[in-house]
Amino acid sequence: MPEGDALHRAARRLQPLVGERLEVETPNPRAQVGGIAERLDGRRLLSVEAVGKNLLLTFEGGYVLHSHLRMTGRWSLVPRGAPRRGLPWLVLRGSKYEGVQWNGPVLELHGRSIRRLGPDILERPPRIDEMFARLRRDGRGRAIGDAILDQRLVAGIGNKWKAEALWAVELSPWRSLDETTDGKLRTLLDAAARLMSGSLDGRRHANRVYRRVGRPCPRCGERIVSRGQGDANRIAYWCPGCQL
Ligand SMILES: [Zn+2]
Numbered sequence: 405m406p407e408g409d410a411l412h413r414a415a416r417r418l419q420p421l422v423g424e425r426l427e428v429e430t431p432n433p434r435a436q437v438g439g440i441a442e443r444l445d446g447r448r449l450l451s452v453e454a455v456g457k458n459l460l461l462t463f464e465g466g467y468v469l470h471s472h473l474r475m476t477g478r479w480s481l482v483p484r485g486a487p488r489r490g491l492p493w494l495v496l497r498g499s500k501y502e503g504v505q506w507n508g509p510v511l512e513l514h515g516r517s518i519r520r521l522g523p524d525i526l527e528r529p530p531r532i533d534e535m536f537a538r539l540r541r542d543g544r545g546r547a548i549g550d551a552i553l554d555q556r557l558v559a560g561i562g563n564k565w566k567a568e569a570l571w572a573v574e575l576s577p578w579r580s581l582d583e584t585t586d587g588k589l590r591t592l593l594d595a596a597a598r599l600m601s602g603s604l605d606g607r608r609h610a611n612r613v614y615r616r617v618g619r620p621c622p623r624c625g626e627r628i629v630s631r632g633q634g635d636a637n638r639i640a641y642w643c644p645g646c647q648l
Pocket residue numbers: 621622623624625626643644645646647
Protein backbone atom coordinates (compact mmCIF):
# COMPACT_ATOMS: atom_id res chain seq x y z
CA MET A 405 0.00 0.00 0.00
CA PRO A 406 1.36 3.43 -0.83
CA GLU A 407 1.99 5.12 2.49
CA GLY A 408 1.83 8.79 3.30
CA ASP A 409 5.28 9.46 1.87
CA ALA A 410 4.32 8.05 -1.55
CA LEU A 411 1.22 10.24 -1.58
CA HIS A 412 3.28 13.31 -0.74
CA ARG A 413 5.52 12.57 -3.72
CA ALA A 414 2.44 12.35 -5.96
CA ALA A 415 1.19 15.67 -4.57
CA ARG A 416 4.52 17.32 -5.40
CA ARG A 417 4.50 15.86 -8.90
CA LEU A 418 1.10 17.39 -9.67
CA GLN A 419 1.92 20.93 -8.47
CA PRO A 420 2.46 22.32 -12.02
CA LEU A 421 -1.29 21.93 -12.60
CA VAL A 422 -2.29 24.06 -9.61
CA GLY A 423 -3.86 27.36 -10.62
CA GLU A 424 -4.92 26.16 -14.05
CA ARG A 425 -8.36 25.53 -15.48
CA LEU A 426 -8.33 21.86 -16.39
CA GLU A 427 -9.92 19.68 -18.99
CA VAL A 428 -11.08 16.66 -17.04
CA GLU A 429 -11.76 13.23 -18.52
CA THR A 430 -12.41 9.81 -17.06
CA PRO A 431 -11.48 7.41 -19.89
CA ASN A 432 -11.90 4.24 -17.84
CA PRO A 433 -15.57 3.21 -17.70
CA ARG A 434 -15.15 2.15 -14.07
CA ALA A 435 -14.28 5.73 -13.17
CA GLN A 436 -17.26 7.26 -14.97
CA VAL A 437 -19.82 6.69 -12.25
CA GLY A 438 -20.33 9.74 -10.12
CA GLY A 439 -20.01 12.23 -12.94
CA ILE A 440 -16.62 13.45 -11.82
CA ALA A 441 -15.53 14.64 -15.25
CA GLU A 442 -18.82 16.47 -15.87
CA ARG A 443 -18.62 18.33 -12.61
CA LEU A 444 -14.93 19.21 -12.65
CA ASP A 445 -14.26 19.90 -16.31
CA GLY A 446 -13.26 23.52 -16.86
CA ARG A 447 -12.80 24.31 -13.18
CA ARG A 448 -9.63 25.76 -11.76
CA LEU A 449 -7.52 23.47 -9.59
CA LEU A 450 -6.76 25.33 -6.37
CA SER A 451 -4.53 22.88 -4.53
CA VAL A 452 -3.18 19.34 -4.43
CA GLU A 453 -2.20 18.00 -1.05
CA ALA A 454 -1.52 14.71 0.60
CA VAL A 455 -3.44 14.28 3.82
CA GLY A 456 -2.46 11.00 5.32
CA LYS A 457 -2.87 8.34 2.66
CA ASN A 458 -5.28 10.44 0.64
CA LEU A 459 -4.58 12.83 -2.15
CA LEU A 460 -6.97 15.77 -2.01
CA LEU A 461 -7.45 17.89 -5.11
CA THR A 462 -9.44 21.02 -4.35
CA PHE A 463 -11.24 22.71 -7.24
CA GLU A 464 -13.03 26.03 -7.33
CA GLY A 465 -16.67 25.77 -6.38
CA GLY A 466 -15.94 23.80 -3.22
CA TYR A 467 -15.26 20.46 -4.88
CA VAL A 468 -12.64 18.19 -3.36
CA LEU A 469 -11.57 15.14 -5.32
CA HIS A 470 -10.38 12.39 -3.03
CA SER A 471 -7.93 9.89 -4.49
CA HIS A 472 -6.90 6.90 -2.42
CA LEU A 473 -4.45 4.66 -4.27
CA ARG A 474 -4.74 1.41 -2.29
CA MET A 475 -2.31 -1.20 -3.65
CA THR A 476 -2.15 -0.44 -7.33
CA GLY A 477 -2.98 3.16 -8.11
CA ARG A 478 -0.49 5.77 -9.26
CA TRP A 479 -0.37 9.33 -10.55
CA SER A 480 1.95 10.59 -13.24
CA LEU A 481 2.56 13.98 -14.80
CA VAL A 482 3.34 14.01 -18.52
CA PRO A 483 3.45 16.65 -21.27
CA ARG A 484 0.01 17.59 -22.57
CA GLY A 485 -1.13 15.17 -25.26
CA ALA A 486 1.65 12.64 -24.65
CA PRO A 487 0.80 9.29 -26.26
CA ARG A 488 -0.37 6.60 -23.88
CA ARG A 489 -1.66 3.05 -23.96
CA GLY A 490 -4.60 1.85 -21.90
CA LEU A 491 -7.43 3.63 -20.13
CA PRO A 492 -6.47 5.75 -17.16
CA TRP A 493 -9.10 6.53 -14.55
CA LEU A 494 -8.64 10.24 -14.71
CA VAL A 495 -6.88 12.78 -16.89
CA LEU A 496 -6.42 16.37 -15.68
CA ARG A 497 -5.20 18.33 -18.69
CA GLY A 498 -3.61 21.73 -18.23
CA SER A 499 -1.97 24.04 -20.77
CA LYS A 500 1.44 22.30 -20.71
CA TYR A 501 1.05 19.12 -18.69
CA GLU A 502 -1.49 16.53 -17.85
CA GLY A 503 -1.88 14.57 -14.65
CA VAL A 504 -2.88 10.97 -15.27
CA GLN A 505 -4.27 8.62 -12.67
CA TRP A 506 -3.94 4.89 -13.35
CA ASN A 507 -5.64 1.89 -11.80
CA GLY A 508 -7.91 3.81 -9.43
CA PRO A 509 -9.25 2.44 -7.34
CA VAL A 510 -10.90 5.10 -5.21
CA LEU A 511 -11.91 8.38 -6.71
CA GLU A 512 -14.62 10.33 -4.96
CA LEU A 513 -15.91 13.82 -5.10
CA HIS A 514 -16.70 15.42 -1.75
CA GLY A 515 -17.69 18.61 -0.12
CA ARG A 516 -15.28 19.77 2.53
CA SER A 517 -16.13 17.11 5.11
CA ILE A 518 -13.09 14.98 4.29
CA ARG A 519 -11.31 17.22 6.75
CA ARG A 520 -12.42 14.86 9.49
CA LEU A 521 -9.09 13.11 8.95
CA GLY A 522 -6.64 13.46 11.81
CA PRO A 523 -3.53 15.66 11.60
CA ASP A 524 -1.04 14.48 9.01
CA ILE A 525 2.04 12.86 10.47
CA LEU A 526 4.09 14.41 7.62
CA GLU A 527 3.18 18.03 8.27
CA ARG A 528 6.24 20.10 9.12
CA PRO A 529 6.28 20.44 12.00
CA PRO A 530 3.80 17.65 12.82
CA ARG A 531 0.94 18.62 15.17
CA ILE A 532 1.95 16.12 17.83
CA ASP A 533 -0.24 17.70 20.53
CA GLU A 534 -3.38 17.34 18.45
CA MET A 535 -2.62 13.73 17.50
CA PHE A 536 -1.88 12.99 21.12
CA ALA A 537 -5.20 14.52 22.20
CA ARG A 538 -7.18 12.57 19.60
CA LEU A 539 -5.53 9.29 20.59
CA ARG A 540 -6.22 9.93 24.25
CA ARG A 541 -9.83 10.94 23.59
CA ASP A 542 -10.90 8.39 20.94
CA GLY A 543 -8.38 5.59 21.32
CA ARG A 544 -9.43 4.50 24.80
CA GLY A 545 -9.43 0.75 25.30
CA ARG A 546 -7.67 0.09 22.01
CA ALA A 547 -4.28 -1.42 21.36
CA ILE A 548 -1.73 1.18 20.37
CA GLY A 549 -0.86 -0.61 17.11
CA ASP A 550 -4.51 -0.53 16.10
CA ALA A 551 -5.17 3.08 17.13
CA ILE A 552 -2.26 4.65 15.24
CA LEU A 553 -3.57 3.20 11.96
CA ASP A 554 -6.92 4.94 12.49
CA GLN A 555 -6.78 7.80 9.98
CA ARG A 556 -9.25 9.88 12.02
CA LEU A 557 -6.76 9.99 14.89
CA VAL A 558 -3.47 10.27 13.01
CA ALA A 559 -3.45 10.48 9.24
CA GLY A 560 -0.70 8.92 7.15
CA ILE A 561 0.79 6.08 9.12
CA GLY A 562 0.58 2.79 7.24
CA ASN A 563 1.43 -0.74 8.24
CA LYS A 564 5.15 -0.51 7.58
CA TRP A 565 5.86 2.70 9.47
CA LYS A 566 3.59 1.55 12.28
CA ALA A 567 5.81 -1.51 12.74
CA GLU A 568 9.08 0.37 12.40
CA ALA A 569 8.08 3.26 14.69
CA LEU A 570 6.86 0.91 17.43
CA TRP A 571 10.12 -1.01 17.24
CA ALA A 572 12.13 2.22 17.42
CA VAL A 573 10.53 3.12 20.77
CA GLU A 574 10.44 -0.45 22.14
CA LEU A 575 6.66 -0.55 22.36
CA SER A 576 4.52 -3.59 21.58
CA PRO A 577 1.67 -3.06 19.10
CA TRP A 578 -0.52 -4.96 21.58
CA ARG A 579 0.07 -2.60 24.48
CA SER A 580 -3.18 -0.92 25.42
CA LEU A 581 -3.26 2.80 24.81
CA ASP A 582 -4.58 3.27 28.35
CA GLU A 583 -1.43 1.64 29.73
CA THR A 584 0.90 3.73 27.60
CA THR A 585 2.38 6.74 29.38
CA ASP A 586 2.04 10.23 27.93
CA GLY A 587 5.79 10.39 27.42
CA LYS A 588 5.90 7.10 25.56
CA LEU A 589 2.98 8.02 23.32
CA ARG A 590 4.64 11.30 22.33
CA THR A 591 7.93 9.51 21.69
CA LEU A 592 6.11 7.12 19.39
CA LEU A 593 4.49 9.93 17.38
CA ASP A 594 7.83 11.71 17.15
CA ALA A 595 9.51 8.53 15.90
CA ALA A 596 6.84 7.93 13.23
CA ALA A 597 7.12 11.54 12.04
CA ARG A 598 10.92 11.39 11.95
CA LEU A 599 11.10 8.05 10.11
CA MET A 600 8.47 9.00 7.55
CA SER A 601 9.83 12.51 6.89
CA GLY A 602 13.23 10.92 6.39
CA SER A 603 11.79 8.56 3.83
CA LEU A 604 10.07 11.43 2.04
CA ASP A 605 13.43 13.21 1.87
CA GLY A 606 15.02 10.12 0.33
CA ARG A 607 16.80 8.81 3.41
CA ARG A 608 17.31 5.06 3.23
CA HIS A 609 15.74 2.91 5.88
CA ALA A 610 16.52 -0.74 6.59
CA ASN A 611 13.46 -2.47 8.04
CA ARG A 612 13.98 -3.78 11.56
CA VAL A 613 10.77 -5.80 11.97
CA TYR A 614 8.45 -5.13 9.03
CA ARG A 615 8.19 -8.30 6.90
CA ARG A 616 11.05 -9.88 8.84
CA VAL A 617 9.22 -12.73 10.56
CA GLY A 618 11.62 -15.34 11.95
CA ARG A 619 14.70 -13.14 11.53
CA PRO A 620 16.62 -11.98 14.60
CA CYS A 621 15.81 -8.60 16.10
CA PRO A 622 18.71 -6.22 15.37
CA ARG A 623 18.54 -4.95 18.96
CA CYS A 624 18.11 -8.04 21.13
CA GLY A 625 18.37 -11.08 18.82
CA GLU A 626 14.90 -12.49 19.59
CA ARG A 627 12.97 -13.73 16.53
CA ILE A 628 10.49 -11.31 14.93
CA VAL A 629 6.87 -12.45 14.99
CA SER A 630 3.65 -11.31 13.32
CA ARG A 631 -0.10 -11.52 13.79
CA GLY A 632 -3.20 -9.85 12.31
CA GLN A 633 -4.38 -6.85 14.30
CA GLY A 634 -7.47 -4.64 14.38
CA ASP A 635 -10.72 -4.68 12.43
CA ALA A 636 -8.95 -4.90 9.08
CA ASN A 637 -6.69 -7.66 10.47
CA ARG A 638 -3.60 -6.07 9.00
CA ILE A 639 -0.38 -7.83 9.93
CA ALA A 640 1.49 -6.42 12.92
CA TYR A 641 5.23 -7.23 13.13
CA TRP A 642 7.15 -6.94 16.39
CA CYS A 643 9.95 -8.31 18.53
CA PRO A 644 8.61 -10.07 21.63
CA GLY A 645 12.02 -9.69 23.29
CA CYS A 646 12.35 -5.92 23.52
CA GLN A 647 8.96 -4.45 22.55
CA LEU A 648 6.88 -4.44 25.68
ZN1 LIG B 1 14.21 -7.15 20.13
